[in-house]
């Protein structure tokens with residue numbers, strides 16, 4: 001390995017990776033994306049224990065989201081748990097799926113915790129897809145405090161891997177899969193992620 005070339009890790013796109021493309025039917029910039037599954041811990045509106053993250057489409061293949069840290073999210077007294085903050089980053093990155101009309105799941109995620117995040121703080125998140133290579137989607141997210149232009153508190157780089165709907169049908173618990181397949185709204189949401197022919 002030469003000294004002027006950084007080590008290639010699985011978070012570094014290969015040289016023949018391509019620029020991610022916004023799907024022509026992607027939600028308009030500013031549009032609320034909604035939840036991909038109403039029981040999702042990150043974004044599900046019917047999940048009582050969840051983060052209730054609300055993401056919006058940005059320009060290109062970007063999203064923004066806000067997450068308010070609640071007392072239930074503490075790790076140390078009055079401070080957010082790092083795992084909860086990582087979940088918020090992961091969920092924001094996952095919502096890039098809506099912009100590309102792709103279904104993908106987290107393969108690898110590496111987080112940096114830069115500043116402590118107190119309870120009641122609004123974490124201003126943004127995420128961006130940076131490269132695609134086969135089924136791999138390289139992406140990055142940042143969480144700021146004190147406003148959308150405030151100082152960075154957390155950030156993450158990740159590789160998401162494209163999957164088919166069958167991924168969930170094959171691996172999910174039977175009861176929840178049956179309920180999801182019987183819910184026309186859920187089926188519509190799953191279809192919205194898939195690439196149009």
Ligand SMILES: CCCCCCCC/C=C\CCCCCCCC(=O)SCCNC(=O)CCNC(=O)[C@H](O)C(C)(C)COP(=O)(O)OP(=O)(O)OC[C@H]1O[C@@H](n2cnc3c(N)ncnc32)[C@H](O)[C@@H]1OP(=O)(O)O
Pocket residue numbers: 010011036037042090091094095097103104105106107108134135136159161163165168169180181186187189190193
């Ligand atoms: C009608 C009702 C149905 C319901 C519908 C529901 C709709 C849902 C819609 C939208 C969902 C969005 C959800 C977002 C939620 C937030 C994000 C999460 O929390 S996701 C959960 C956490 N993640 C997992 O649970 C993944 C668990 N892992 C796996 O299942 C597998 O390992 C998987 C799919 C990731 C890969 O397995 P392989 O067998 O399919 O593929 P291989 O061949 O191993 O990898 C393909 C390529 O990816 C690279 N890769 C795989 N894992 C990697 C890793 N960890 N890091 C880097 N690269 C990796 C490999 O090197 C390979 O690359 P090369 O094509 O050879 O260049």
